[in-house]
Amino acid sequence: MSWMEWITISHSMFVNLPVGVAILLPWALIASQRAGRGIRPWWVTCRYLGWAGVLSSFLAAFSGYLYARSLGMIPLGAYLTPKGAYPLMREHQALMLASLGLGLLFLKSAFRKREEYQSFGVLPLILGLLWSAAILVGGWHGNTFAARAQGKIKPAAIPVETPAPKPQPLAVPQAAISQDPETKLPLRLLDYQSLEPIQLDPIRSAAHGNRWIRVWVNAVAAEAYRAGVSLPAGSFVAMNSLEDRWGRPGPEPGPLYGLEIKSDGTPLLTFYWAKVSEKGLAETKGENRVYWRENNPGLQACMSCHSQGMVPASQRNRIFKKKPSSSEGPLG
Numbered sequence: 001m002s003w004m005e006w007i008t009i010s011h012s013m014f015v016n017l018p019v020g021v022a023i024l025l026p027w028a029l030i031a032s033q034r035a036g037r038g039i040r041p042w043w044v045t046c047r048y049l050g051w052a053g054v055l056s057s058f059l060a061a062f063s064g065y066l067y068a069r070s071l072g073m074i075p076l077g078a079y080l081t082p083k084g085a086y087p088l089m090r091e092h093q094a095l096m097l098a099s100l101g102l103g104l105l106f107l108k109s110a111f112r113k114r115e116e117y118q119s120f121g122v123l124p125l126i127l128g129l130l131w132s133a134a135i136l137v138g139g140w141h142g143n144t145f146a147a148r149a150q151g152k153i154k155p156a157a158i159p160v161e162t163p164a165p166k167p168q169p170l171a172v173p174q175a176a177i178s179q180d181p182e183t184k185l186p187l188r189l190l191d192y193q194s195l196e197p198i199q200l201d202p203i204r205s206a207a208h209g210n211r212w213i214r215v216w217v218n219a220v221a222a223e224a225y226r227a228g229v230s231l232p233a234g235s236f237v238a239m240n241s242l243e244d245r246w247g248r249p250g251p252e253p254g255p256l257y258g259l260e261i262k263s264d265g266t267p268l269l270t271f272y273w274a275k276v277s278e279k280g281l282a283e284t285k286g287e288n289r290v291y292w293r294e295n296n297p298g299l300q301a302c303m304s305c306h307s308q309g310m311v312p313a314s315q316r317n318r319i320f321k322k323k324p325s326s327s328e329g330p331l332g
């Protein structure tokens with residue numbers, strides 16, 4: 001991995017520094033307001049925090065820019081996410097840029113000349129408080145955005161449009177069944193990129209061989225999936241995967257997983273792997289290419305978790321337990 005790549009993927013680590021400064025600085029600023037002998041160490045503390053905050057903010061801003069770029073959220077030739085494209089992201093970026101400016105202004109006022117016994121002053125206090133607030137509110141926006149992108153919380157602000165499921169033609173002529181276009185290839189599953197992604201980044205799934213997965217849903221499934229309730233008939237969920245390499249998504253593709261809810265509510269699983277990886281051979285009993293669908297015995301193992309279709313919310317891969325939906329509100 002190159003340095004640039006490392007900086008790109010470490011945004012969520014770098015941002016901890018400015019946030020820490022934003023939490024610590026206000027107290028030091030308040031303490032430094034007293035006038036009198038012995039106040040100087042508090043000025044030094046404020047100045048030190050100021051420098052730490054500004055330098056780490058630059059690092060965080062740079063890595064954030066590279067990261068958003070790598071996720072395709074900032075188009076070529078632009079420096080910010082376009083208006084309206086990703087709600088919250090634009091606010092995050094605007095607040096963080098404002099905080100950089102406030103940080104520089106704070107440093108300027110912090111290094112103004114003072115006499116040993118003087119208070120640190122009201123101007124750096126106000127600038128420092130504004131700066132800290134911008135970092136905390138902006139950071140909160142970024143964090144909320146990331147949590148939503150991971151599917152950990154349901155977006156309250158983005159209305160999920162669920163067009164009424166189109167009535168499926170039920171009476172399929174017998175001839176059409178024998179010519180099921182999906183006998184050889186799972187065509188809809190392979191076309192998963194036309195669906196709506198739930199996660200922006202792959203997440204690790206212990207339930208599926210520790211691979212890195214992303215889930216994609218059709219319009220019928222989107223709302224129920226995000227809410228973690230059982231999927232309505234007509235839902236189609238695809239999950240692509242990458243093999244793990246050194247604790248990160250590696251270059252080797254894993255299987256494609258599919259879940260469909262039939263009109264009578266029963267789930268239909270699919271497992272397709274065009275070229276089974278070395279690691280995967282144990283799972284496919286040595287077969288190099290697998291396409292399991294309908295009653296294939298290979299899918300038996302999946303049923304221990306997926307007998308109801310979607311795995312119940314309580315057993316899912318979440319860092320935070322879902323709160324009841326009445327608690328959505330301030331997040332929007």
Ligand code: HEC
Pocket residue numbers: 204205206207208213215237238239257258259269270271299301302303304305306309310311315316317318
């Ligand atoms: C140990 C339990 C378990 C087994 C076995 C399992 N899964 Fe899953 N599956 C899950 C969980 C939990 C999720 C939610 C994503 C996550 O947390 O990894 C999931 C997600 C999925 C999804 C995306 C839809 C959803 O419910 O989120 C599909 C499709 C899927 N699995 C297919 C399969 C197939 C096909 C197999 C068999 C080859 C399989 N799973 C085996 C637990 C399991």
